[in-house]
Amino acid sequence: MARTPKARALGGALRQAREDRGLKLREFSSMLGRDAGVLSRWETGERTPKPEQVAQILTALGVLGDRYEEIVSLAYGTDAPQWVATRLPDQKQQLSALVDYEQNASEITEVAPLLIPGLLQTSGYIRAIMSGGGVPAGEIATRAAIRIGRKDVITRDRPAHFLALVGEGALRQAVGGRDTMLDQLKYLLDMSKRPNIVCRIVPHSSGWNPSLEGGFLLIKQYKLDPVVVLENRRSGLFLHEYGDITAYQHAVDQVAESALDVRQSRILLHEAIKRVEVRSE
Template identity: 35%
Template sequence: MRLVGNQLGWSEAKVSRVENAKQGITESDVSAILAVLRVTGSDRDRLLKMAREIGQPAWWELGRDLPEQLTALIDAEQRAVRITNVALNMIPGLLQTRAYTREVMERGGMPADELDDHISIRQVRQGVLTRKDPASLTAFIDETALLRPVGNGRVMAEQLRHVVSVSAADNVEIRVLPLKHGAHAGLSGTFVVYEFVRSRPIVYMEGRSSGAFIDDHDDVALFSDALERLRAQASGQAASREILSEYQERYESEA
């Protein structure tokens, strides 16, 4: 960094302040550094975008009084390049329709005056899958979640139709864990693994009133091993779409 500073004409004191995060850095500063380092193309665009937005509050911090745990979860989703969700009892949040989410939250005891806001937040969070640089999602869904009628037949048919539709995207992989295969590596509990460009992976385990993030390398490795086993135990993508479509048709007949 000091060599770069010399080429930019920065004092040693300024270089030290920037290196130790004691002084902010502007977009023009970043542009000059990238020019010295000969960084071009998409990497340059990404870093300049980060410099522009570094002082701006994230959307979930604007005028909202969200629980700290939810804020941390949303932050992980926004930064992740790959998300792997193991779901046992319900469709993962990033794949839920509004009607399905409403049923889940109402039955879970969400106060009526908070319900619409939390449903909207969950819908906005799904934007990580459709933005310009979308995260990749792999969802392992236990067949139990398809059997459980959340709401009426219409709600379930719409939900499963949505999952089948989303599964056609290049960045989304849906794998069903069939009941007929018995036990599988995910039965110990629902969890989500987040992978990032630079940071090491973390695991999120959701509880009734709070969740826990796990980032210890050895602990995360246990979940990574479970995911490898699940890939061997789950139905393939085409077979999973067939299973989802069969349940969709069943619920449509009940609607």
């Protein structure tokens, strides 16, 4: 069975629980009376333990309460064609899985018709989205820090290649006010000049294209299957089956056909910056 996103999330949670106890894999396998190779495959998501086996591991590690319930719940439906998260604990697990996919990505494509792509957002823009979206004030700093930390995948040495297909509407929507938007547009322009980042704008004049159906992420990794990530206000969805990946890759190709080239996109970005600067005077 392929390493599904949910199986990988379960494996990552089990590995983190073990490491939190300061235990090496072989040391823990000896304590548990299980083969170290089996535990390793469970922790990588290559194989999936049964719920009762997960419970045994967590009990041996002293994991209790909500954390115990969250990890055990991941052991159900790991081979399903879709991973849907509607409850907050599931959404937290999906966020952890998303960070893992991004940090190990070779290529990331984001189709973002209405907002600046997450990996290219400034801290002010992030905070404006979260405060406007009703995130509790006490959680904004932590959530913003997590999102900012995700940028490492495109700024580190040997970064992932990032293709951002951004709707023109995202350049015009004044999220957070003029100053926040001006900083965001300038930052987007600067980041678009990095050799591993391609930012192309989809103009209003382009007509219908799949971006009008909503934004999404397509993440590719070395030697592992790609994943598509979709998010809305109340849920998240991971897709990994071949037919779904093919459909969204085709959607990327269609959006790219509607987008301006890099030079034209930078011209449009410059115009958007000037428009905001004039309004700020």
